[in-house]
Structures are given as C-alpha cells and as structure tokens.
Amino acid sequence: MFVTFEGIDGSGKSTCINKIKEYINNKYDANNFVFTREPGGFDLKECEQIRNILLDKNNIIDSMTEMLLYLASRKMHVERLIKPALENKKIVFCDRFYDSSIAYQGNGRSLGMQKVENMNLEALNNFKPDFTFYFKINLETSINRMKSNNRNFDRLENEDKIFFQKVIEGYDYLSKKEKRFIVIDANQSIDQVFDDVINELEKNVFSMLK
Ligand code: ADP
C-alpha cells in the first residue's frame, strides 16, 4: 500500500507524519512501514543530491528543467526504494509525490497540469499512490504558521501569494478528479488534523495488518 501526503508548504504534513510514526511505534510493528519524502528519498544519496540542487535558492532553474529534476529524482526513488518496499509487503508513506509536480510545476509554474501528469505517468510506467491525503489549508493560515516559526524560506517558499494560490487551485482540481484523494481540513489544530488522518488510516490502510 502506497500512501502520499500533499498540500502547500506549511499545511502541517511533516508535523502530522511525525505523529503517525509515534502512533505506529506504539501500536503496530514498525517493520511493516517505510517513511520517505520528496524531493529526495530516505537514504538515497543520488535523490538527496538532486533535492539539494532543487532547494538551493542560489540556483537558476527554468520551470521545465525543475520539473525534469523532480521527475529524475522520483524515478530513482520509485525504482530503488518505493517499489521494492511494496513488493516486500510494506506500507510506504511518502511526504509529497507527483501530485506536488502537477500542482507546483503544472499549475503554479503554468507548465500545464495534464502535461506534467502525462510526463510523470510515462516515466513511472503508470505507477500511482493508493491513497493521497490532501492537507487543504487557507493560504493566510499557512503563511502565518511559517512566519511564526521563523522558518527559513527556501527558493519556492519565497514566491508570491499568486503562485501558492495557483498551487492550491491545482490540488483542489486533483482532489475532485482523483478518487484516491482524501481531503483533510488542515486549518484545524494539530490534534484534530491527526485524528482525522488516523481515522482514515485505520479504516483504509491499517486494517490490512489485522
Ligand atoms: P509542511 O510539512 O506541510 O510544510 P509543517 O508540518 O512543517 O508543514 O508545519 C509548518 C509549521 O506549522 C510547523 O512549524 C508546525 O509546528 C506548525 N503546524 C503544523 N500543523 C499545525 C496545526 N494544525 N496548527 C498550528 N500549527 C501547525
């Protein structure tokens, strides 16, 4: 089972994923699970190197090249980590996957959502997540969260509100189009968001362990 987490920067994905890890460690056998993230990938040197190129705010990268770099990293991530783990019957959780490219590069950077989706599906041989949690949040709320945490804005996080609004539109479009999307109200408190996600995971994912 392959589960991904999506949403704009500051929507609370990482916070919630850390709580899921704790929950799993207390309740289930952690050996059944793999946690990874994009860009990059847990323990994959080449993918992490591409991540560093992408997130370095001093690099000048045009939108198509940016998309191709995300995809190059993703291809290695899928073939070397995600698919082998799924073949070993693990449940794989990934912080961001190709829906990020569709929303950020496809709509945010105006490359075209369908084009980005097609390029990803082509390169990944139609490999898709089983479930995708979309942390849906108001732009102002996410900006305030990042500001109040003095978060070091990386290259993408410095972009203007119009860009993020387009990213949100991209995710909203996907959430209507894709049955695998589970929309979570990410404006809620950390505990409420976590409860909503765990309820869905118990119903759709952890049930396969029992
Ligand atoms: P993401 O991984 O989606 O970029 P984070 O989990 O890093 O988001 O959250 C961004 C910031 O907002 C963090 O500093 C975190 O402590 C805070 N935060 C996360 N979720 C919530 C929430 N539900 N309510 C208030 N603050 C939150």
Ligand code: TYD
């Ligand atoms: P990261 O620091 O991991 O942010 P977050 O904690 O919000 O997940 O940085 C990832 C950044 O990369 C984020 O701004 C979204 C962007 N991104 C894309 O633009 N396209 C992609 O395909 C992926 C995977 C990420």
